[in-house]
Amino acid sequence: MSALHIAEAHNAHAAHDGEAQTTMGFWIYLMSDCLIFAVLFATFGVLAAATANGPPGRGLFELDFVLGETMLLLLSSFTFGLAMLALKVGDLRRGTGWLVATFALGAAFVGMEVFEFSELAHRGAVPQASAYLSAYFTLVGTHGLHVSFGLLWLAVMVHQIHHFGLTPVTRRRLACLSLFWHFLDLVWICVFTFVYLREFA
Amino acid sequence: MTASQAVASHGSLKTYTVGLTLSMLLTLASFGAVMLDVLPRQMRLPVIVTLCIAQLLVQLIYFLHMGSAQSQGSNTGIFVCTAFLIAIVIAGSLWVMHNANLNMMPMQLSPAQARAKE
Numbered sequence: 001m002s003a004l005h006i007a008e009a010h011n012a013h014a015a016h017d018g019e020a021q022t023t024m025g026f027w028i029y030l031m032s033d034c035l036i037f038a039v040l041f042a043t044f045g046v047l048a049a050a051t052a053n054g055p056p057g058r059g060l061f062e063l064d065f066v067l068g069e070t071m072l073l074l075l076s077s078f079t080f081g082l083a084m085l086a087l088k089v090g091d092l093r094r095g096t097g098w099l100v101a102t103f104a105l106g107a108a109f110v111g112m113e114v115f116e117f118s119e120l121a122h123r124g125a126v127p128q129a130s131a132y133l134s135a136y137f138t139l140v141g142t143h144g145l146h147v148s149f150g151l152l153w154l155a156v157m158v159h160q161i162h163h164f165g166l167t168p169v170t171r172r173r174l175a176c177l178s179l180f181w182h183f184l185d186l187v188w189i190c191v192f193t194f195v196y197l198r199e200f201a
Numbered sequence: 202m203t204a205s206q207a208v209a210s211h212g213s214l215k216t217y218t219v220g221l222t223l224s225m226l227l228t229l230a231s232f233g234a235v236m237l238d239v240l241p242r243q244m245r246l247p248v249i250v251t252l253c254i255a256q257l258l259v260q261l262i263y264f265l266h267m268g269s270a271q272s273q274g275s276n277t278g279i280f281v282c283t284a285f286l287i288a289i290v291i292a293g294s295l296w297v298m299h300n301a302n303l304n305m306m307p308m309q310l311s312p313a314q315a316r317a318k319e
Contacts, residue, residue, distance in 0.1 A: 035283065045291065081264065082217065084212065085212065085217070182265050193252075201246045
């Protein structure tokens with residue numbers, strides 16, 4: 001083995017270690033994000049009964065609507081998985097197609113949430129109406145903001161794949177985005193259980 | 202296999218399909234438990250909490266590819282640690298604030314009355 005080969009092998013190894021470290025670091029970021037949501041859930045739990053003569057959630061939420069939102073988010077996680085599988089074997093066209101599908105599903109979810117919030121505001125259920133509604137809008141809104149930033153990131157990645165192809169850098173970024181996207185699903189499962197369904201249980 | 206590969210690209214079409222199917226079934230079960238009148242009232246909350254935990258596990262295993270294998274050990278370890286912190290934060294807040302509410306003087310003030318007093 002020539003010195004050049006050894007150097008190349010060493011560089012490839014270093015790049016690999018760097019990627020492992022990046023993913024691990026991103027995972028730690030996700031866990032800290034988890035703690036943010038934990039605190040918001042705790043706040044919501046404490047204030048769940050503090051409706052201050054304002055409207056309780058029972059009369060405000062439409063469960064069919066929430067079920068629709070949930071299905072969109074679950075499907076988007078699946079299409080993201082398909083995108084990662086296609087990109088893994090180097091199929092850029094199919095991979096990008098699934099990423100665009102994921103974007104569409106995520107955008108539909110955010111659209112439904114914005115519609116829901118505006119409906120609530122229309123019926124007088126604004127954040128300043130009660131501590132319960134403040135906690136509700138903060139918790140669900142923070143999740144919605146995360147999904148919106150995920151959409152922005154998705155659009156940037158589709159653009160980068162189009163321009164640079166699948167380089168180690170774009171692969172690494174996609175791996176992080178994939179973790180982020182699936183993580184938002186986890187948070188939403190807790191949201192629909194403890195915010196929406198608990199209200200009717 | 203490095204941790205990043207284990208986390209990012211461990212899936213196959215089969216695991217994603219199984220994950221999606223299980224998630225959808227569990228979601229429908231949770232909504233059904235509340236929306237359909239089949240369960241007695243006091244059973245509903247325990248059932249939806251159990252279904253929630255089951256679905257979180259399904260997603261962690263099938264979408265985030267978490268496992269106890271050597272290569273995923275550190276990610277799983279960090280996650281378990283975080284879950285422990287989350288349990289302390291949530292259980293602690295609910296417990297402390299519940300007791301604080303019980304031991305406070307009862308105040309029957311509406312927001313309008315409270316504003317008038319200021």
